[in-house]
Amino acid sequence: MPEPVTPPAEPVVTPPATTTTTVPLVDDKGNLREGWQEIVDEKYRDDPYLKQVKNLQGLASSTVSARSMVGKDKIVKPNENSSEEDWEAFHIAGGRPPTAAEYNIVRPEGFPKEYWKDDIALAAQDLFHKIGLSPKQVAAIVDFNNQNVLTSAKAQVDAIIAYQQESKDNLYQRWGAAYEPLKHQGNYAIEKGTGGDIEFKNRLLNLPLAGGGRLGDNADFAEYNSNIGGKFAEHGDIVTAHAQTPADIQAEIDKEMHTEAYQKRTHPGHKAALKRVSLLFQEKNKVTPTGR
DSSP: OOOOOOOOOOOOOOOOOOOOOOOOSBOTTSBBOTTGGGGSOHHHHTOHHHHHOOBHHHHHHHHHHHHHTTTSOOOOOOOTTOOHHHHHHHHHHTTOOSSGGGGOOOOOTTOOGGGOOHHHHHHHHHHHHHTTOOHHHHHHHHHHHHHHHHHHHHHHHHHHHHHHHHHHHHHHHHHGGGHHHHHHHHHHHHHHHTTTOHHHHHHHHTOBOTTSSBGGGOHHHHHHHHHHHHHHHHTTSSOOOOOOOHHHHHHHHHHHHTSHHHHOTTSTTHHHHHHHHHHHHHHHTSOOOOOO
16 A cells, blocks of 8 residues: 655744834933823822923932931921811921910010000910911011011101201291290290199190100290290280391381382481391391201
8 A cells, every 4th residue: 555645744934023112201301201100000100299290300309309308307288178187287397386475575675665565466476376487487577577666666756856856947047036035935934834833844845746756846836835925025924035036127127128218319318228228137147056
């Protein structure tokens, strides 16, 4: 019998190798490609922090920063949905003392008493404690406020002094050589009005004015009293030295310049009238000192 013929084996075909293209996570500038979080474990990929990381520089910086915080106290900032307990813990962690009294806000040494209010200081302590400030923060706020108060107070005092000085100088300019006699009249009126009571007189002179300063330094008050004192002088109750104000001298000048002797050159008294007017102008135009 003939031997059976074995058919030739079919050739084994090896499929061509598949080429896989890998997309790099980082470009040549170190920027992470969009959606790089997909390679991270699912429980981390939706973390808001990872969504903020855009490049290797940011990733390295945050990692080093996080490592530096290991072992340190960390504060989680509450939000509008946080409980009162969360806010309390936040304030305490930030350095707020247990009680408002521990801020110990007191009037600094040398700070004017008239500009300090203990009740306001206590109210401020309560407010600072409520909003959770630390003693260091409170000290900075109090110091800033105190400096502002002193600056404002000085500016106000300077303005009052300048106004009072200007008022006195104007009064002295108007009164001229009659300043001292008229001032004496005013003092006499005050003595009469207060009946010789020293305490009453001091209370009157030290009355505070709405715009600042005291009544005794007010030029209008001085002129008012001088006018009243002049009534006593008219009745012989007070003797004052005769002195003319610039207005009195001007009245004499006007009167002399309306005389026939002054106006007519042919008048025998013309030269004498001119001389009188000249002397009156010299008297009126004398330099009046200031600073009274």
